[in-house]
Amino acid sequence: xxxxxxxxxDILINFEDDIKKIYESGKIKAPIHLSGNNEIQLxxxxxxxxxxxxxxxSWRNHYHAILKGIPLELIKKEIVNGRSMGLNFKKYRFYxxxxxxxxxxxxxxxSKALKLKKSKSKVWVFIGDxxxxxxxxxxxxxxxxxxxxxxxxxxxxxxxxxxxPTKKIWIKKSKIPKNVIYYKYKRKYPHHGxxxxxxx
Amino acid sequence: MxxxxxxxxxxxxxxxxMNFLGKKKDTLFIGxxxxxSGNAIYNTLTxxxxxxxxxxxxxxxxxxxxxxxxxxxxxxxxxxYPRFDFLILAMNQLVNHLDKIRKMSRNxxxxxxxIRTSIGSKSPLNGGPQHTQDYTEIFKKILTEVKVVYLKNxxxxxxxxxxxxNNKNSYSYLFIEDADFYNIK
Numbered sequence: 129x130x131x132x133x134x135x136x137x138d139i140l141i142n143f144e145d146d147i148k149k150i151y152e153s154g155k156i157k158a159p160i161h162l163s164g165n166n167e168i169q170l171x172x173x174x175x176x177x178x179x180x181x182x183x184x185x186s187w188r189n190h191y192h193a194i195l196k197g198i199p200l201e202l203i204k205k206e207i208v209n210g211r212s213m214g215l216n217f218k219k220y221r222f223y224x225x226x227x228x229x230x231x232x233x234x235x236x237x238x239s240k241a242l243k244l245k246k247s248k249s250k251v252w253v254f255i256g257d258x259x260x261x262x263x264x265x266x267x268x269x270x271x272x273x274x275x276x277x278x279x280x281x282x283x284x285x286x287x288x289x290x291x292x293p294t295k296k297i298w299i300k301k302s303k304i305p306k307n308v309i310y311y312k313y314k315r316k317y318p319h320h321g322x323x324x325x326x327x328x
Numbered sequence: 329m330x331x332x333x334x335x336x337x338x339x340x341x342x343x344x345x346m347n348f349l350g351k352k353k354d355t356l357f358i359g360x361x362x363x364x365s366g367n368a369i370y371n372t373l374t375x376x377x378x379x380x381x382x383x384x385x386x387x388x389x390x391x392x393x394x395x396x397x398x399x400x401x402x403x404x405x406x407x408x409y410p411r412f413d414f415l416i417l418a419m420n421q422l423v424n425h426l427d428k429i430r431k432m433s434r435n436x437x438x439x440x441x442x443i444r445t446s447i448g449s450k451s452p453l454n455g456g457p458q459h460t461q462d463y464t465e466i467f468k469k470i471l472t473e474v475k476v477v478y479l480k481n482x483x484x485x486x487x488x489x490x491x492x493x494n495n496k497n498s499y500s501y502l503f504i505e506d507a508d509f510y511n512i513k
Contacts, residue, residue: 216433216434216437218437227420230393232393233393233421237400240394240397241400267387271387
């Protein structure tokens with residue numbers, strides 16, 4: 129890990145530590161889904177993501193938003209205002225949704241528009257391992273490949289959907305296609321909240 | 329005689345509206361049977377340039393999501409659902425995403441989509457319970473930001489589509505047509 133990566137890793141961890149403290153003080157009146165333990169993987173993936181690319185994320189979106197280059201204070205303000213589950217910034221081409229797989233068809237449309245406009249930009253879609261198993265992923269992935277759309281899927285596998293273990297419920301997991309980026313990690317925080325009892 | 333005239337005018341007004349939208353640089357027509365025949369909506373798109381049409385596989389919810397994505401990048405999609413019964417399959421993207429996206433983005437993201445659907449005809453053939461439902465009132469209740477317009481009078485059709493396209497606030501519209509008014513061959 130070089131010096132820049134180390135600094136970036138610290139920024140990510142410190143940001144979530146800060147949010148954790150604010151949340152535990154009872155000031156955030158909405159659920160938060162903290163990121164953690166996947167800093168290095170994301171730092172490396174985001175090296176390929178350009179400023180004009182779109183990034184689509186889910187309810188666990190803080191790291192993606194930071195690495196997309198959205199100012200920390202702007203992200204923090206939104207989270208403190210109760211909008212952690214749907215951080216959206218048009219200027220930074222960043223959209224997130226709290227509905228499982230909801231971003232995938234939207235990503236398809238964005239990538240279709242980019243292709244029609246002969247843009248060099250891409251769409252990056254960050255999904256969890258349970259989302260990867262859905263039918264809507266399967267359909268949209270097939271469409272994107274067959275239509276050669278500028279879209280890249282990233283599967284972030286923590287083997288958990290809320291607290292349901294993906295592999296146990298599906299019996300086995302589907303094979304990850306070669307052109308899908310995949311990494312595995314163990315989540316640092318619970319599905320939502322910080323693990324501490326908070327009085328609101 | 330009066331009702332036949334109404335039907336003819338109804339279809340003519342829809343064709344006129346689509347031709348108007350088809351001339352706009354930023355519009356795209358998306359759906360199943362926009363390029364291939366098979367339903368009443370197709371017959372209203374014959375004057376739209378083929379390069380503006382994106383024929384879809386059967387994946388209704390993905391079509392609505394794609395329409396959102398296209399609209400976020402400057403297009404005005406005319407997203408076609410041949411029957412109201414089929415639009416039910418796109419409820420996730422319509423209700424959870426399109427209808428909430430302004431609120432979720434502090435009004436930064438305002439995709440403008442013109443959705444077309446049609447209540448299936450009951451005459452001369454009745455499509456039965458899965459092909460003829462009218463959910464207009466339910467959609468008016470469930471949608472908070474998307475405007476719902478039931479197209480009853482032919483004289484309102486063109487101005488309604490024109491208003492939807494030109495609306496400065498970039499609202500999305502759901503237009504509900506009645507196939508019994510224009511399903512003539």
